[in-house]
Amino acid sequence: MADDRLGQILGQLRSRGGRVTAPRRAIITALLDAGEHVTAEELVDAVKLMDPEIHLSTVYRTLETLTDLGVVDHVHLGHGPAVYHLSDDAHYHLVCYHCGSIIELPPDAFDALGDRFQRDYGFRLDARHFALGGHCRACA
Amino acid sequence: MADDRLGQILGQLRSRGGRVTAPRRAIITALLDAGEHVTAEELVDAVKLMDPEIHLSTVYRTLETLTDLGVVDHVHLGHGPAVYHLSDDAHYHLVCYHCGSIIELPPDAFDALGDRFQRDYGFRLDARHFALGGHCRACA
DNA sequence: TTAGCTGCAAAAGGTTTGCAAATTA
DNA sequence: TAATTTGCAAACCTTTTGCAGCTAA
Numbered sequence A, B: 001m002a003d004d005r006l007g008q009i010l011g012q013l014r015s016r017g018g019r020v021t022a023p024r025r026a027i028i029t030a031l032l033d034a035g036e037h038v039t040a041e042e043l044v045d046a047v048k049l050m051d052p053e054i055h056l057s058t059v060y061r062t063l064e065t066l067t068d069l070g071v072v073d074h075v076h077l078g079h080g081p082a083v084y085h086l087s088d089d090a091h092y093h094l095v096c097y098h099c100g101s102i103i104e105l106p107p108d109a110f111d112a113l114g115d116r117f118q119r120d121y122g123f124r125l126d127a128r129h130f131a132l133g134g135h136c137r138a139c140a
Numbered sequence C: 001t002t003a004g005c006t007g008c009a010a011a012a013g014g015t016t017t018g019c020a021a022a023t024t025a
Numbered sequence D: 001t002a003a004t005t006t007g008c009a010a011a012c013c014t015t016t017t018g019c020a021g022c023t024a025a
Helices: A002-015 A022-034 A038-049 A055-067 A112-120 B004-015 B022-034 B038-048 B054-070 B111-121
Strands: A072-075 A083-086 A091-098 A100-104 A134-135 B072-075 B085-088 B092-096 B102-105 B131-136
Touching: A022 A038, A022 A055, A022 A083, A038 A055, A055 A072, A112 B111, A134 B131, B004 B022, B022 B038, B022 B054, B022 B085, B038 B054, B054 B072
Parallel strands: A091 A134, B092 B131
Antiparallel strands: A072 A083, A091 A100, B072 B085, B092 B102
């Protein structure tokens, strides 16, 4: 089934006139294997186990292409590097300013607030791209 | 009254064993004059009109000192540089991913959500440090 | 006097870009 | 063949840091 997903993504790539290359195959595979948030750096490390030639800039470029394709998204959890994940795994993030721990929120966590912003400001909230900060139970 | 505020901040600085210097005076004045969000870059430009010698790194260091003092806060509105403002002007931000326009929210905007996160996860939300993204009316 | 600041230059960290060579379709 | 990707090196942008000299208290 991971293979299905891989084939499906490669198909999307081709149908846009993109090429299927060894680096891209490796990067998408690593992304599917990771199963959760990974930084570009972590991804290149994983990918280098399959092919040590693959360069970080190729990872960034592929990630960008996959983002355009709507297959990948990235989230800013804080001051450090962005983390990437497959778009079908949509969720929100709470990050502790003190210890950095992350709480994942269900997709409906902002429905009420989103409705209110829509009504009050005509603003369509999408709080997925930046995490929300605060202090977790242990650090409160 | 801006002078009052300046004197008050300088007093806080001194009471911590800090020194009152010409660069600091200029930076705080510029911050008070700005009245709203400014980047470190914008701040150094404003400050250089008073004293062209003042260096960007001094601005960053002063901003850090004032943050420790609880006088200044900074917010990340998106991918660019952080913006700084006086702490007594507390509010939240909605940023349009498309056009970058900013909506300022009143200090109680997240009360309900914060209570819910507190209850459900023991997480004390503080959504001031990173803006929330979405699409404004014009870009929806 | 002396702890604390400053300017400057350099580095750090994450990401992007120019380019010529390699590869896909 | 023609268009797309790649690796590499270098640039980019914001912020931080090391250091020697300067200055406020």
